Amino acid sequence: GENVEQHPSTLSVQEGDSAVIKCTYSDSASNYFPWYKQELGKRPQLIIDIRSNVGEKKDQRIAVTLNKTAKHFSLHITETQPEDSAVYFCAARPGGGKLIFGQGTELSVKP
Amino acid sequence: GAVVSQHPSRVICKSGTSVKIECRSLDFQATTMFWYRQFPKKSLMLMATSNEGSKATYEQGVEKDKFLINHASLTLSTLTVTSAHPEDSSFYICSARPGTGNTEAFFGQGTRLTVV
Numbered sequence: 001g002e003n004v005e006q007h008p009s010t011l012s013v014q015e016g017d018s019a020v021i022k023c024t025y026s027d028s029a030s031n032y033f034p035w036y037k038q039e040l041g042k043r044p045q046l047i048i049d050i051r052s053n054v055g056e057k058k059d060q061r062i063a064v065t066l067n068k069t070a071k072h073f074s075l076h077i078t079e080t081q082p083e084d085s086a087v088y089f090c091a092a093r094p095g096g097g098k099l100i101f102g103q104g105t106e107l108s109v110k111p
Numbered sequence: 112g113a114v115v116s117q118h119p120s121r122v123i124c125k126s127g128t129s130v131k132i133e134c135r136s137l138d139f140q141a142t143t144m145f146w147y148r149q150f151p152k153k154s155l156m157l158m159a160t161s162n163e164g165s166k167a168t169y170e171q172g173v174e175k176d177k178f179l180i181n182h183a184s185l186t187l188s189t190l191t192v193t194s195a196h197p198e199d200s201s202f203y204i205c206s207a208r209p210g211t212g213n214t215e216a217f218f219g220q221g222t223r224l225t226v227v
Contacts, residue, residue: 097145
């Protein structure tokens with residue numbers, strides 16, 4: 001089955017710096033890759049997603065890149081702010097609608 | 112966006128009892144819903160796919176007799192934790208999506224289960 005690996009597990013940056021989180025997946029049938037932000041005790045919130053027919057997508061300070069050949073996708077957050085501090089999860093959808101999540105990255109943005 | 116509602120948000124139960132968690136899609140129909148389990152500071156682990164009108168599909172290692180799933184209508188799936196034990200304490204969260212294909216998944220608010 002699908003396996004998603006996410007790195008790093010923790011990331012600390014200064015306010016205004018960029019943050020990059022990387023994921024790899026194993027199942028070449030996966031065709032949808034969302035990124036979620038989760039605050040403690042809350043539901044995951046979709047922040048950006050990308051489909052397998054696209055290589056890059058951007059939404060203001062957030063961008064995602066996908067390399068299908070390498071089975072690799074990354075989240076880029078620019079001009080980080082303290083309110084960006086949270087746990088971020090990548091996920092892959094191998095089919096059937098289910099999502100397989102990465103291990104999560106705890107992002108801390110220091111003022 | 113679409114709304115998925117989960118109830119209860121918190122529950123405390125005694126060891127040996129059963130607990131039912133409901134997941135409802137409020138403004139769309141869902142032939143499939145998904146149940147995840149999340150331990151503190153850990154990832155969301157897919158437990159099972161709930162299929163309307165048929166048996167759920169469980170992921171490897173998930174005890175189907177322990178975690179009973181029923182999807183009796185297009186807007187409601189239930190997860191029953193049977194004979195709960197302290198190790199079943201966790202955050203359980205469901206998700207559903209309005210259509211097929213690569214559409215966004217919407218999550219319930221989650222249920223914090225504590226077994227004492």
